[in-house]
Amino acid sequence: MTTREILNKMKVKVGLGSSDPDSGKGKSKMSKNITHGFHLPDFWKEPADAVKRAYSKTDSNILEMSGELGRGGSTAVTAILVNCQKLIVANIGDSRAVLCKKGVAKQLSVDHEPNTEHEDIKNRGGFVSNFPGDVPRVDGRLAVSRAFGDKSLKKHLSSEPFVTVENINDDAEFIILASDGLWKVMSNQEAVNCIKNIKDARSSAKRLTEEAVNKKSTDDISCIVVKFQ
Template identity: 50%
Template sequence: MEDFAVAETKFIEGHHMGLFAIYDGHLRHEVAEYLHGNLFTNILKQPIFWTDPRAAISQAYLQTDAYILEKTEELGIGGSTAVTAIVIDNSSAYIANVGDSRAVLCRAGVATQLTVDHDPLSEKAHIQGKGGRVTVLPGDVPRVNGQLAVGRAFGDKNLKTLLRVDPDICCIQIDVTDEFLILASDGLWKVVENQVAVDLVREVKDPKAAAKQLVDYAIEHDSKDDISCVVVRFHQLHSRARPSCF
């Protein structure tokens, strides 16, 4: 198993915080496991987090990747994608991603993808500009130098000169029409369309049960990859409560 998930709440600096993430490792599990234990800590300790969350998240992603590369002897030459969501006082959320793990919002019953899938084709110009290539062989997915099936990632020291790790970041202001957020690794999204996922989750009130239903549905539809999923419900809450999640 190379996937790791985070779903936790904390009270920090007078704010109720929800911290949610999926880390989908490849080659080995160590990089994803390191992110699981450290990325949110690195984000929240940025001095500018409360004044400029976007910049803090971006800096933390870059600094965390630099540390991973320095510790290749311990963490190995593998890598990981990441999608993170930070919910502040159940009023705003900052969603960031590197790679092809995805965040999908249900707003008034309609699926809205909040992240960008960083596959090799979408990153082709950058990869080629750094001297790499994107290969597409019959029956296979596009790959960086014939190896990696994502276009941005943490780690991957042997391909790092070709891979960006700066995240795409979006912020939403949570209102009454925002029902829930789904974070999942690409093992889910390869076989489940965004709207189908939203429709399935809407049928199940408990977020843990909803996440399990999504995973079971993906397996039934022949997903061959590891799958991790987190469902965050925004409005099953009292004013001082935290988001419910898997």
């Protein structure tokens, strides 16, 4: 069953027509007043562009709410699985997506580090410095070159994600989506090896976060595991 067919069935269930699979809204028939809405502009034709627009909109919303949320920022990694066959992965910063295929780790994201994008940062009026500290930082403050938010540094940062599309076949076993608190203490292959014999996805994510803590990770640790088999 295609994604469009699934969306159409969802719409029919809530009493909607099936003329437009890209947009709609509905209300549950349960006792609770639950409503939903969705809109997918050009996602089926140009999924990468649609994801980039979503990241841009998210960044704008975070900046607009900086008074409530604070002036800090965040990295991000996302994955969309279409028809159980096509995986669309996007990221900004050092949150990472790692796919396991036949037991071998394959990184699908790009770590956006200041030293690899120093020319772009310089062209925006910023600079990259190892002082203070021991890693390259944007304006001597932020250790990633792309992020949501970070209003005080926004002129020198990018929020455009790296986007890639990966075909999912029988070789694909699972994907790990995690923040840098995991990757600072574990290599891609170490993370894959840690959970390759665990069948349950939730237990796998818990195992990875526990292992990162055991390895004395001092950064934030967020982890999602999606099992394909």
